[in-house]
Amino acid sequence: MGSTPVEYLIESSSRAHFSGFHMDGMQAMNSQVGEATTSVNGNVHKQPFIIGVAGGAASGKTTVCDMIIEQLHDQRVVLVNQDSFYLNLTPEELTRVHEYNFDHPDAFDNEKLLSAVEMLKHGKAVDIPKYDFRSYKNIVSRRVNPSDVIILEGILIFHDPRIRELMNMKIFVDTDADVSLARRIRRDTGEKGRDISMVLDQYSKFVKPAFDDFILPTKKYADIIIPRGGDNHVAIDLIVQHIRTKLGQHDLCKIYPNLYVIHSTFQIRGMHTLIRDAQTTKHDFVFYADRLIRLVVEHGLGHLPFTEKQVVTPTESVYTGVDFCKRLCGVSIIRSGESMENALRACCKGIKIGKILIHREGDNGQQLIYEKLPQDISDRHVLLLDPILGTGNSAVEAISLLLKKGVPEANIIFLNLISAPQGVHVVCKRFPRIKIVTSEIETGLNQEFRVLPGMGEFGDRYFGTDDE
Numbered sequence: 001m002g003s004t005p006v007e008y009l010i011e012s013s014s015r016a017h018f019s020g021f022h023m024d025g026m027q028a029m030n031s032q033v034g035e036a037t038t039s040v041n042g043n044v045h046k047q048p049f050i051i052g053v054a055g056g057a058a059s060g061k062t063t064v065c066d067m068i069i070e071q072l073h074d075q076r077v078v079l080v081n082q083d084s085f086y087l088n089l090t091p092e093e094l095t096r097v098h099e100y101n102f103d104h105p106d107a108f109d110n111e112k113l114l115s116a117v118e119m120l121k122h123g124k125a126v127d128i129p130k131y132d133f134r135s136y137k138n139i140v141s142r143r144v145n146p147s148d149v150i151i152l153e154g155i156l157i158f159h160d161p162r163i164r165e166l167m168n169m170k171i172f173v174d175t176d177a178d179v180s181l182a183r184r185i186r187r188d189t190g191e192k193g194r195d196i197s198m199v200l201d202q203y204s205k206f207v208k209p210a211f212d213d214f215i216l217p218t219k220k221y222a223d224i225i226i227p228r229g230g231d232n233h234v235a236i237d238l239i240v241q242h243i244r245t246k247l248g249q250h251d252l253c254k255i256y257p258n259l260y261v262i263h264s265t266f267q268i269r270g271m272h273t274l275i276r277d278a279q280t281t282k283h284d285f286v287f288y289a290d291r292l293i294r295l296v297v298e299h300g301l302g303h304l305p306f307t308e309k310q311v312v313t314p315t316e317s318v319y320t321g322v323d324f325c326k327r328l329c330g331v332s333i334i335r336s337g338e339s340m341e342n343a344l345r346a347c348c349k350g351i352k353i354g355k356i357l358i359h360r361e362g363d364n365g366q367q368l369i370y371e372k373l374p375q376d377i378s379d380r381h382v383l384l385l386d387p388i389l390g391t392g393n394s395a396v397e398a399i400s401l402l403l404k405k406g407v408p409e410a411n412i413i414f415l416n417l418i419s420a421p422q423g424v425h426v427v428c429k430r431f432p433r434i435k436i437v438t439s440e441i442e443t444g445l446n447q448e449f450r451v452l453p454g455m456g457e458f459g460d461r462y463f464g465t466d467d468e
Protein backbone atom coordinates (compact mmCIF):
# COMPACT_ATOMS: atom_id res chain seq x y z
CA MET A 1 0.00 0.00 0.00
CA GLY A 2 1.15 3.51 -0.67
CA SER A 3 4.02 2.71 -3.02
CA THR A 4 1.91 2.62 -6.17
CA PRO A 5 1.48 6.08 -7.71
CA VAL A 6 -2.11 7.30 -7.81
CA GLU A 7 -3.31 7.06 -11.37
CA TYR A 8 -6.55 8.30 -12.82
CA LEU A 9 -8.08 5.06 -13.94
CA ILE A 10 -11.37 5.35 -15.76
CA GLU A 11 -13.19 2.15 -16.60
CA SER A 12 -16.08 1.87 -18.99
CA SER A 13 -19.28 1.75 -17.01
CA SER A 14 -22.69 3.36 -17.03
CA ARG A 15 -21.82 5.12 -13.78
CA ALA A 16 -20.55 8.64 -13.39
CA HIS A 17 -16.76 8.62 -13.51
CA PHE A 18 -14.63 10.28 -10.89
CA SER A 19 -10.89 10.09 -10.70
CA GLY A 20 -10.18 6.45 -10.12
CA PHE A 21 -13.59 5.25 -9.00
CA HIS A 22 -17.17 5.17 -10.08
CA MET A 23 -20.29 6.34 -8.42
CA ASP A 24 -23.92 6.48 -9.39
CA GLY A 25 -24.10 10.05 -8.13
CA MET A 26 -25.11 11.46 -4.77
CA GLN A 27 -28.77 11.10 -5.63
CA ALA A 28 -28.33 7.34 -5.94
CA MET A 29 -26.57 7.15 -2.64
CA ASN A 30 -29.11 9.33 -0.94
CA SER A 31 -31.87 7.11 -2.14
CA GLN A 32 -30.25 4.12 -0.44
CA VAL A 33 -30.72 5.63 2.95
CA GLY A 34 -33.11 3.59 5.08
CA GLU A 35 -36.03 4.65 7.22
CA ALA A 36 -35.27 6.57 10.33
CA THR A 37 -36.44 5.47 13.73
CA THR A 38 -39.36 7.69 14.57
CA SER A 39 -40.69 7.93 18.10
CA VAL A 40 -44.37 8.12 19.01
CA ASN A 41 -44.32 11.92 18.92
CA GLY A 42 -42.75 11.85 15.48
CA ASN A 43 -39.31 13.14 16.42
CA VAL A 44 -36.36 11.49 14.70
CA HIS A 45 -33.49 9.61 16.42
CA LYS A 46 -29.96 9.97 15.14
CA GLN A 47 -29.15 7.20 12.72
CA PRO A 48 -25.68 5.84 12.10
CA PHE A 49 -24.25 5.96 8.59
CA ILE A 50 -23.80 2.36 7.44
CA ILE A 51 -21.17 1.54 4.84
CA GLY A 52 -20.79 -1.87 3.18
CA VAL A 53 -17.39 -2.85 1.77
CA ALA A 54 -17.38 -5.94 -0.45
CA GLY A 55 -14.88 -7.42 -2.88
CA GLY A 56 -12.97 -10.60 -3.57
CA ALA A 57 -10.85 -12.32 -0.95
CA ALA A 58 -7.59 -10.47 -0.34
CA SER A 59 -8.71 -7.61 -2.58
CA GLY A 60 -7.70 -5.01 -0.02
CA LYS A 61 -11.02 -4.45 1.75
CA THR A 62 -9.33 -4.28 5.13
CA THR A 63 -6.93 -1.59 3.92
CA VAL A 64 -9.80 0.46 2.48
CA CYS A 65 -11.70 0.20 5.77
CA ASP A 66 -8.63 1.09 7.82
CA MET A 67 -8.01 4.16 5.69
CA ILE A 68 -11.63 5.32 5.99
CA ILE A 69 -11.49 4.82 9.78
CA GLU A 70 -8.18 6.66 10.02
CA GLN A 71 -9.45 9.64 8.03
CA LEU A 72 -12.70 9.79 10.00
CA HIS A 73 -10.65 10.03 13.20
CA ASP A 74 -12.98 12.54 14.84
CA GLN A 75 -16.06 10.35 14.39
CA ARG A 76 -17.10 7.27 16.29
CA VAL A 77 -16.58 4.48 13.78
CA VAL A 78 -16.99 0.75 14.29
CA LEU A 79 -15.92 -2.04 11.96
CA VAL A 80 -17.92 -5.26 11.73
CA ASN A 81 -16.36 -8.13 9.78
CA GLN A 82 -18.50 -10.69 8.02
CA ASP A 83 -15.78 -13.20 9.00
CA SER A 84 -17.02 -12.91 12.58
CA PHE A 85 -20.24 -14.54 11.46
CA TYR A 86 -18.76 -17.72 10.00
CA LEU A 87 -20.82 -20.68 11.23
CA ASN A 88 -18.87 -22.98 13.54
CA LEU A 89 -17.75 -26.16 11.80
CA THR A 90 -19.30 -29.39 13.03
CA PRO A 91 -16.89 -32.11 14.27
CA GLU A 92 -17.54 -33.98 11.04
CA GLU A 93 -16.81 -30.94 8.87
CA LEU A 94 -13.66 -30.39 10.89
CA THR A 95 -12.31 -33.78 9.94
CA ARG A 96 -12.63 -32.83 6.25
CA VAL A 97 -11.93 -29.13 6.52
CA HIS A 98 -10.24 -28.99 3.11
CA GLU A 99 -13.55 -29.81 1.51
CA TYR A 100 -15.40 -27.05 3.36
CA ASN A 101 -16.40 -24.09 1.25
CA PHE A 102 -15.67 -20.91 3.24
CA ASP A 103 -16.55 -18.78 0.25
CA HIS A 104 -20.15 -19.87 -0.09
CA PRO A 105 -22.99 -17.62 1.19
CA ASP A 106 -24.19 -20.54 3.36
CA ALA A 107 -20.94 -20.50 5.35
CA PHE A 108 -22.18 -17.39 7.18
CA ASP A 109 -24.81 -16.92 9.86
CA ASN A 110 -26.71 -14.19 8.05
CA GLU A 111 -29.55 -14.03 10.56
CA LYS A 112 -27.12 -13.24 13.35
CA LEU A 113 -25.34 -10.65 11.21
CA LEU A 114 -28.65 -9.02 10.28
CA SER A 115 -29.82 -8.79 13.88
CA ALA A 116 -26.43 -7.37 14.99
CA VAL A 117 -26.60 -4.64 12.32
CA GLU A 118 -30.20 -3.85 13.19
CA MET A 119 -29.29 -3.48 16.86
CA LEU A 120 -26.42 -1.11 16.02
CA LYS A 121 -28.64 0.84 13.66
CA HIS A 122 -31.12 1.37 16.48
CA GLY A 123 -28.40 2.59 18.82
CA LYS A 124 -27.97 -0.59 20.89
CA ALA A 125 -24.67 -2.25 21.82
CA VAL A 126 -24.17 -5.78 20.56
CA ASP A 127 -21.82 -8.71 21.25
CA ILE A 128 -20.08 -9.82 18.10
CA PRO A 129 -18.32 -13.18 17.90
CA LYS A 130 -14.66 -13.41 17.03
CA TYR A 131 -13.82 -16.16 14.59
CA ASP A 132 -10.58 -18.04 14.98
CA PHE A 133 -9.12 -19.10 11.64
CA ARG A 134 -6.95 -21.74 13.30
CA SER A 135 -9.65 -23.60 15.24
CA TYR A 136 -12.50 -22.75 12.78
CA LYS A 137 -14.64 -21.67 15.72
CA ASN A 138 -16.10 -18.54 17.27
CA ILE A 139 -14.16 -18.52 20.48
CA VAL A 140 -14.76 -15.15 22.13
CA SER A 141 -16.96 -12.19 21.47
CA ARG A 142 -16.39 -8.49 21.68
CA ARG A 143 -18.82 -5.78 22.69
CA VAL A 144 -19.50 -3.30 19.91
CA ASN A 145 -21.05 0.01 20.88
CA PRO A 146 -23.36 2.04 18.64
CA SER A 147 -21.44 4.64 16.62
CA ASP A 148 -21.85 7.42 14.10
CA VAL A 149 -20.48 5.24 11.31
CA ILE A 150 -20.72 1.46 11.00
CA ILE A 151 -18.56 -0.27 8.40
CA LEU A 152 -19.63 -3.77 7.37
CA GLU A 153 -16.88 -5.60 5.53
CA GLY A 154 -16.80 -8.99 3.86
CA ILE A 155 -16.59 -10.91 0.61
CA LEU A 156 -20.34 -11.53 0.55
CA ILE A 157 -21.63 -8.58 2.54
CA PHE A 158 -23.89 -7.51 -0.39
CA HIS A 159 -25.32 -11.00 -0.83
CA ASP A 160 -28.29 -10.78 1.55
CA PRO A 161 -30.76 -8.11 0.33
CA ARG A 162 -31.95 -7.43 3.90
CA ILE A 163 -28.44 -6.48 5.00
CA ARG A 164 -27.82 -4.57 1.77
CA GLU A 165 -30.90 -2.46 2.38
CA LEU A 166 -29.54 -1.26 5.71
CA MET A 167 -26.51 0.27 4.00
CA ASN A 168 -26.27 3.96 3.16
CA MET A 169 -23.23 3.49 0.95
CA LYS A 170 -21.92 0.39 -0.80
CA ILE A 171 -18.29 0.12 -1.87
CA PHE A 172 -16.86 -2.67 -4.01
CA VAL A 173 -13.11 -3.12 -3.98
CA ASP A 174 -12.08 -4.26 -7.43
CA THR A 175 -8.56 -5.65 -7.53
CA ASP A 176 -6.98 -7.76 -10.28
CA ALA A 177 -7.28 -11.50 -9.54
CA ASP A 178 -3.50 -12.08 -9.75
CA VAL A 179 -2.78 -9.32 -7.25
CA SER A 180 -5.39 -10.77 -4.88
CA LEU A 181 -4.02 -14.29 -5.24
CA ALA A 182 -0.47 -13.18 -4.53
CA ARG A 183 -1.69 -11.35 -1.43
CA ARG A 184 -3.70 -14.34 -0.33
CA ILE A 185 -0.73 -16.71 -0.63
CA ARG A 186 1.46 -14.36 1.36
CA ARG A 187 -1.18 -13.88 4.05
CA ASP A 188 -2.43 -17.45 4.40
CA THR A 189 1.03 -19.00 4.51
CA GLY A 190 2.10 -16.32 6.98
CA GLU A 191 -0.59 -15.21 9.48
CA LYS A 192 -2.89 -18.16 9.04
CA GLY A 193 -0.08 -20.75 9.03
CA ARG A 194 -1.29 -22.66 5.95
CA ASP A 195 0.63 -24.70 3.43
CA ILE A 196 1.03 -23.15 -0.07
CA SER A 197 -0.35 -26.15 -1.93
CA MET A 198 -3.40 -26.06 0.38
CA VAL A 199 -3.89 -22.37 -0.38
CA LEU A 200 -3.71 -22.94 -4.15
CA ASP A 201 -5.97 -25.94 -3.90
CA GLN A 202 -8.58 -23.96 -1.93
CA TYR A 203 -8.24 -21.11 -4.42
CA SER A 204 -9.03 -23.15 -7.52
CA LYS A 205 -11.65 -25.32 -5.82
CA PHE A 206 -13.61 -22.69 -3.90
CA VAL A 207 -12.28 -19.15 -3.88
CA LYS A 208 -12.19 -18.50 -7.64
CA PRO A 209 -15.55 -20.19 -8.45
CA ALA A 210 -17.21 -18.40 -5.51
CA PHE A 211 -15.83 -15.08 -6.71
CA ASP A 212 -17.34 -15.65 -10.16
CA ASP A 213 -20.63 -17.10 -8.93
CA PHE A 214 -21.43 -15.09 -5.83
CA ILE A 215 -19.12 -12.13 -5.21
CA LEU A 216 -18.76 -10.59 -8.68
CA PRO A 217 -22.55 -10.60 -9.26
CA THR A 218 -22.96 -8.35 -6.20
CA LYS A 219 -20.74 -5.67 -7.77
CA LYS A 220 -23.83 -4.27 -9.48
CA TYR A 221 -25.21 -3.17 -6.11
CA ALA A 222 -22.22 -0.95 -5.40
CA ASP A 223 -22.54 2.84 -5.40
CA ILE A 224 -18.79 3.10 -5.69
CA ILE A 225 -16.30 0.74 -7.30
CA ILE A 226 -12.71 1.27 -6.24
CA PRO A 227 -10.04 -0.09 -8.51
CA ARG A 228 -6.74 -0.97 -6.74
CA GLY A 229 -8.28 -0.91 -3.25
CA GLY A 230 -6.21 0.81 -0.59
CA ASP A 231 -3.78 2.20 -3.16
CA ASN A 232 -6.52 4.44 -4.50
CA HIS A 233 -6.11 7.47 -2.25
CA VAL A 234 -8.21 9.74 -4.46
CA ALA A 235 -11.22 7.46 -4.16
CA ILE A 236 -10.83 7.12 -0.40
CA ASP A 237 -10.53 10.91 0.06
CA LEU A 238 -13.73 11.45 -1.91
CA ILE A 239 -15.56 8.74 0.00
CA VAL A 240 -14.52 10.25 3.33
CA GLN A 241 -15.59 13.71 2.15
CA HIS A 242 -19.00 12.37 1.20
CA ILE A 243 -19.43 10.59 4.55
CA ARG A 244 -18.51 13.81 6.37
CA THR A 245 -21.12 15.75 4.39
CA LYS A 246 -23.74 13.13 5.19
CA LEU A 247 -22.88 13.12 8.89
CA GLY A 248 -23.15 16.90 8.98
CA GLN A 249 -26.61 16.82 7.44
CA HIS A 250 -29.81 16.69 9.35
CA ASP A 251 -31.03 13.10 9.64
CA LEU A 252 -34.19 13.94 7.74
CA CYS A 253 -32.10 14.93 4.70
CA LYS A 254 -30.56 11.46 4.77
CA ILE A 255 -34.03 9.95 4.64
CA TYR A 256 -35.58 12.28 2.08
CA PRO A 257 -33.27 13.22 -0.77
CA ASN A 258 -35.67 15.99 -1.86
CA LEU A 259 -35.46 17.87 1.44
CA TYR A 260 -32.91 20.71 1.34
CA VAL A 261 -31.92 22.63 4.44
CA ILE A 262 -29.96 25.73 3.47
CA HIS A 263 -26.37 25.72 4.66
CA SER A 264 -26.25 27.29 8.12
CA THR A 265 -23.87 30.14 8.89
CA PHE A 266 -23.55 32.35 11.98
CA GLN A 267 -25.43 35.08 10.08
CA ILE A 268 -28.32 32.68 9.50
CA ARG A 269 -28.24 31.44 13.11
CA GLY A 270 -28.23 35.08 14.24
CA MET A 271 -31.31 35.90 12.17
CA HIS A 272 -33.09 32.83 13.50
CA THR A 273 -32.19 33.81 17.04
CA LEU A 274 -33.85 37.18 16.49
CA ILE A 275 -37.06 35.96 14.92
CA ARG A 276 -37.51 33.23 17.52
CA ASP A 277 -37.02 35.60 20.45
CA ALA A 278 -40.45 36.43 21.93
CA GLN A 279 -39.10 39.89 22.86
CA THR A 280 -38.21 40.90 19.31
CA THR A 281 -40.20 43.89 18.07
CA LYS A 282 -42.49 43.60 15.07
CA HIS A 283 -40.19 45.83 13.08
CA ASP A 284 -37.16 43.60 13.70
CA PHE A 285 -39.19 40.43 13.24
CA VAL A 286 -40.26 41.53 9.77
CA PHE A 287 -36.77 42.73 8.86
CA TYR A 288 -34.98 39.48 9.78
CA ALA A 289 -37.79 37.20 8.58
CA ASP A 290 -37.55 39.00 5.22
CA ARG A 291 -33.78 38.45 5.06
CA LEU A 292 -34.18 34.76 5.77
CA ILE A 293 -37.07 34.43 3.32
CA ARG A 294 -34.92 35.98 0.60
CA LEU A 295 -32.24 33.35 1.21
CA VAL A 296 -34.76 30.51 1.08
CA VAL A 297 -36.27 31.89 -2.13
CA GLU A 298 -32.85 32.24 -3.80
CA HIS A 299 -31.94 28.71 -2.75
CA GLY A 300 -35.28 27.37 -3.98
CA LEU A 301 -34.81 29.02 -7.39
CA GLY A 302 -31.53 27.13 -7.61
CA HIS A 303 -33.54 23.90 -7.89
CA LEU A 304 -35.32 24.98 -11.06
CA PRO A 305 -34.17 23.45 -14.34
CA PHE A 306 -31.97 25.56 -16.57
CA THR A 307 -30.63 25.54 -20.09
CA GLU A 308 -27.12 26.39 -21.21
CA LYS A 309 -26.63 29.85 -22.70
CA GLN A 310 -23.62 31.56 -24.22
CA VAL A 311 -23.18 35.33 -24.25
CA VAL A 312 -20.52 37.65 -25.60
CA THR A 313 -18.96 39.89 -22.94
CA PRO A 314 -17.79 43.51 -23.52
CA THR A 315 -14.26 42.11 -23.98
CA GLU A 316 -15.67 40.08 -26.87
CA SER A 317 -15.09 36.83 -25.03
CA VAL A 318 -17.67 34.08 -24.90
CA TYR A 319 -19.12 33.34 -21.51
CA THR A 320 -20.91 30.01 -21.17
CA GLY A 321 -23.64 30.34 -18.60
CA VAL A 322 -27.22 29.33 -18.08
CA ASP A 323 -30.62 30.69 -18.92
CA PHE A 324 -33.23 30.88 -16.16
CA CYS A 325 -36.29 28.66 -16.27
CA LYS A 326 -39.08 30.74 -17.87
CA ARG A 327 -42.27 28.87 -17.05
CA LEU A 328 -42.71 29.40 -13.34
CA CYS A 329 -45.13 30.92 -10.87
CA GLY A 330 -45.55 31.38 -7.16
CA VAL A 331 -48.46 30.19 -5.04
CA SER A 332 -48.80 31.53 -1.53
CA ILE A 333 -50.78 29.92 1.25
CA ILE A 334 -52.75 32.79 2.81
CA ARG A 335 -51.90 34.48 5.01
CA SER A 336 -48.36 33.75 6.21
CA GLY A 337 -47.28 32.61 2.74
CA GLU A 338 -47.96 36.12 1.47
CA SER A 339 -44.97 37.33 3.50
CA MET A 340 -42.79 35.48 0.97
CA GLU A 341 -44.25 37.08 -2.14
CA ASN A 342 -42.08 40.20 -2.10
CA ALA A 343 -38.88 38.19 -2.00
CA LEU A 344 -40.07 36.07 -4.90
CA ARG A 345 -41.04 39.16 -6.91
CA ALA A 346 -37.68 40.76 -6.12
CA CYS A 347 -35.91 37.73 -7.61
CA CYS A 348 -38.25 36.95 -10.51
CA LYS A 349 -39.43 40.08 -12.28
CA GLY A 350 -43.16 40.03 -13.06
CA ILE A 351 -43.76 36.52 -11.75
CA LYS A 352 -47.39 35.42 -11.54
CA ILE A 353 -48.51 34.58 -8.02
CA GLY A 354 -51.59 32.51 -7.20
CA LYS A 355 -53.23 32.21 -3.77
CA ILE A 356 -54.75 29.45 -1.70
CA LEU A 357 -56.67 29.97 1.54
CA ILE A 358 -56.97 27.01 3.84
CA HIS A 359 -58.91 26.97 7.07
CA ARG A 360 -57.01 25.09 9.75
CA GLU A 361 -58.17 23.81 13.09
CA GLY A 362 -55.70 21.96 15.31
CA ASP A 363 -54.24 19.00 13.49
CA ASN A 364 -57.27 18.39 11.28
CA GLY A 365 -60.27 20.16 9.89
CA GLN A 366 -58.35 21.38 6.84
CA GLN A 367 -60.70 23.05 4.45
CA LEU A 368 -60.01 24.82 1.19
CA ILE A 369 -61.79 28.20 1.33
CA TYR A 370 -60.42 30.06 -1.66
CA GLU A 371 -58.08 29.58 -4.59
CA LYS A 372 -56.98 31.76 -7.45
CA LEU A 373 -54.25 30.27 -9.62
CA PRO A 374 -52.75 31.07 -13.05
CA GLN A 375 -54.82 29.28 -15.69
CA ASP A 376 -51.83 27.66 -17.33
CA ILE A 377 -50.37 26.51 -13.98
CA SER A 378 -50.00 22.91 -15.18
CA ASP A 379 -47.26 24.09 -17.61
CA ARG A 380 -45.33 25.90 -14.92
CA HIS A 381 -42.87 25.10 -12.18
CA VAL A 382 -44.56 26.16 -8.95
CA LEU A 383 -42.86 27.76 -5.96
CA LEU A 384 -45.28 27.08 -3.12
CA LEU A 385 -44.87 29.63 -0.33
CA ASP A 386 -45.51 29.08 3.38
CA PRO A 387 -43.00 29.99 6.09
CA ILE A 388 -44.24 27.32 8.54
CA LEU A 389 -44.58 23.59 8.00
CA GLY A 390 -46.20 22.16 11.13
CA THR A 391 -48.35 19.04 10.98
CA GLY A 392 -48.14 19.23 7.19
CA ASN A 393 -51.92 19.26 6.82
CA SER A 394 -52.10 22.69 5.17
CA ALA A 395 -49.28 21.73 2.81
CA VAL A 396 -50.98 18.45 1.84
CA GLU A 397 -54.20 20.31 1.09
CA ALA A 398 -52.36 22.90 -1.03
CA ILE A 399 -50.21 20.38 -2.91
CA SER A 400 -53.23 18.15 -3.59
CA LEU A 401 -54.96 21.12 -5.18
CA LEU A 402 -51.92 21.84 -7.37
CA LEU A 403 -51.83 18.21 -8.50
CA LYS A 404 -55.55 18.33 -9.26
CA LYS A 405 -54.84 21.34 -11.48
CA GLY A 406 -52.39 19.20 -13.43
CA VAL A 407 -49.08 20.44 -11.98
CA PRO A 408 -46.62 17.52 -12.05
CA GLU A 409 -45.42 16.66 -8.53
CA ALA A 410 -41.78 17.04 -9.58
CA ASN A 411 -42.51 20.64 -10.68
CA ILE A 412 -43.39 21.81 -7.16
CA ILE A 413 -40.82 23.41 -4.87
CA PHE A 414 -42.19 24.08 -1.39
CA LEU A 415 -40.39 26.95 0.35
CA ASN A 416 -40.41 27.18 4.16
CA LEU A 417 -38.62 29.14 6.82
CA ILE A 418 -38.99 26.43 9.46
CA SER A 419 -40.24 22.85 9.19
CA ALA A 420 -41.31 20.40 11.87
CA PRO A 421 -40.15 16.77 11.32
CA GLN A 422 -43.77 15.62 11.49
CA GLY A 423 -44.73 17.84 8.56
CA VAL A 424 -41.65 16.77 6.58
CA HIS A 425 -42.58 13.08 7.02
CA VAL A 426 -46.18 13.69 6.02
CA VAL A 427 -45.36 15.73 2.91
CA CYS A 428 -42.34 13.71 1.72
CA LYS A 429 -44.05 10.35 2.17
CA ARG A 430 -47.18 11.44 0.37
CA PHE A 431 -45.38 13.42 -2.37
CA PRO A 432 -41.92 11.89 -2.75
CA ARG A 433 -41.11 13.90 -5.88
CA ILE A 434 -41.70 17.42 -4.61
CA LYS A 435 -38.77 19.38 -3.24
CA ILE A 436 -38.84 21.11 0.14
CA VAL A 437 -36.40 23.93 0.79
CA THR A 438 -36.23 25.21 4.36
CA SER A 439 -33.84 27.19 6.53
CA GLU A 440 -34.16 25.14 9.74
CA ILE A 441 -35.67 21.86 10.90
CA GLU A 442 -37.45 22.07 14.23
CA THR A 443 -37.51 19.61 17.11
CA GLY A 444 -41.24 18.82 17.02
CA LEU A 445 -44.76 19.98 17.81
CA ASN A 446 -46.51 20.68 21.10
CA GLN A 447 -49.97 19.46 22.19
CA GLU A 448 -51.60 22.33 20.30
CA PHE A 449 -49.66 21.44 17.13
CA ARG A 450 -47.52 24.56 17.36
CA VAL A 451 -43.98 24.18 16.15
CA LEU A 452 -41.21 23.78 18.79
CA PRO A 453 -39.10 25.75 19.42
CA GLY A 454 -40.83 27.65 16.62
CA MET A 455 -41.45 31.37 16.50
CA GLY A 456 -45.05 31.57 17.68
CA GLU A 457 -47.80 32.66 15.35
CA PHE A 458 -45.87 33.75 12.31
CA GLY A 459 -48.79 35.54 10.64
CA ASP A 460 -49.65 37.52 13.75
CA ARG A 461 -46.05 38.56 14.37
CA TYR A 462 -45.36 39.45 10.74
CA PHE A 463 -48.60 41.32 10.03
CA GLY A 464 -48.85 42.91 13.50
CA THR A 465 -52.09 41.28 14.63
CA ASP A 466 -50.63 39.90 17.83
CA ASP A 467 -51.47 42.95 19.95
CA GLU A 468 -53.30 42.09 23.17
Ligand SMILES: Nc1nc2c(ncn2[C@@H]2O[C@H](COP(=O)(O)OP(=O)(O)OP(=O)(O)O)[C@@H](O)[C@H]2O)c(=O)[nH]1
Nearest residue numbers: 056057058059060061062063102103133136155207
Ligand atom coordinates in the same frame (compact mmCIF):
# COMPACT_ATOMS: atom_id res chain seq x y z
N1 LIG B 1 -8.94 -22.17 4.63
C1 LIG B 1 -9.74 -21.35 5.26
N2 LIG B 1 -10.07 -20.23 4.64
C2 LIG B 1 -10.90 -19.40 5.29
C3 LIG B 1 -11.39 -19.69 6.56
N3 LIG B 1 -12.16 -18.68 6.95
C4 LIG B 1 -12.15 -17.79 5.95
N4 LIG B 1 -11.43 -18.20 4.94
C5 LIG B 1 -11.16 -17.50 3.70
O1 LIG B 1 -11.10 -16.10 3.96
C6 LIG B 1 -11.55 -15.39 2.83
C7 LIG B 1 -12.34 -14.21 3.33
O2 LIG B 1 -11.50 -13.29 3.88
P1 LIG B 1 -10.91 -12.03 3.04
O3 LIG B 1 -12.00 -11.31 2.39
O4 LIG B 1 -9.76 -12.44 2.24
O5 LIG B 1 -10.38 -11.23 4.24
P2 LIG B 1 -10.02 -9.72 4.37
O6 LIG B 1 -8.70 -9.67 5.04
O7 LIG B 1 -11.12 -9.02 5.06
O8 LIG B 1 -9.94 -9.22 2.91
P3 LIG B 1 -8.99 -8.17 2.28
O9 LIG B 1 -8.82 -7.08 3.25
O10 LIG B 1 -9.74 -7.78 1.05
O11 LIG B 1 -7.71 -8.84 1.99
C8 LIG B 1 -12.41 -16.35 2.02
O12 LIG B 1 -11.89 -16.45 0.72
C9 LIG B 1 -12.28 -17.69 2.72
O13 LIG B 1 -11.92 -18.70 1.82
C10 LIG B 1 -10.99 -20.87 7.18
O14 LIG B 1 -11.33 -21.14 8.32
N5 LIG B 1 -10.18 -21.66 6.48
Ligand SMILES: O=P(O)(O)OC[C@H]1O[C@H](OP(=O)(O)OP(=O)(O)O)[C@H](O)[C@@H]1O
Nearest residue numbers: 335336360388389390391392393394459
Ligand atom coordinates in the same frame (compact mmCIF):
# COMPACT_ATOMS: atom_id res chain seq x y z
O1 LIG C 1 -48.55 22.36 8.90
P1 LIG C 1 -49.75 22.88 9.60
O2 LIG C 1 -49.96 22.22 10.93
O3 LIG C 1 -50.95 22.82 8.72
O4 LIG C 1 -49.47 24.40 9.99
C1 LIG C 1 -48.90 25.31 9.13
C2 LIG C 1 -49.86 26.37 8.75
O5 LIG C 1 -50.10 27.19 9.89
C3 LIG C 1 -49.81 28.54 9.58
O6 LIG C 1 -50.90 29.21 9.18
P2 LIG C 1 -52.05 29.71 10.21
O7 LIG C 1 -53.19 28.72 10.22
O8 LIG C 1 -51.43 29.99 11.53
O9 LIG C 1 -52.63 30.96 9.52
P3 LIG C 1 -52.02 32.40 9.16
O10 LIG C 1 -50.99 32.15 8.12
O11 LIG C 1 -53.20 33.13 8.65
O12 LIG C 1 -51.46 33.02 10.40
C4 LIG C 1 -48.79 28.42 8.48
O13 LIG C 1 -48.66 29.55 7.72
C5 LIG C 1 -49.25 27.22 7.71
O14 LIG C 1 -50.13 27.54 6.69
Ligand SMILES: O=c1cc[nH]c(=O)[nH]1
Nearest residue numbers: 390450451456457458
Ligand atom coordinates in the same frame (compact mmCIF):
# COMPACT_ATOMS: atom_id res chain seq x y z
O1 LIG D 1 -46.17 27.08 15.37
C1 LIG D 1 -46.91 27.43 14.43
C2 LIG D 1 -47.72 26.51 13.76
C3 LIG D 1 -48.49 26.95 12.73
N1 LIG D 1 -48.46 28.26 12.41
C4 LIG D 1 -47.68 29.15 13.05
O2 LIG D 1 -47.65 30.33 12.72
N2 LIG D 1 -46.93 28.71 14.04
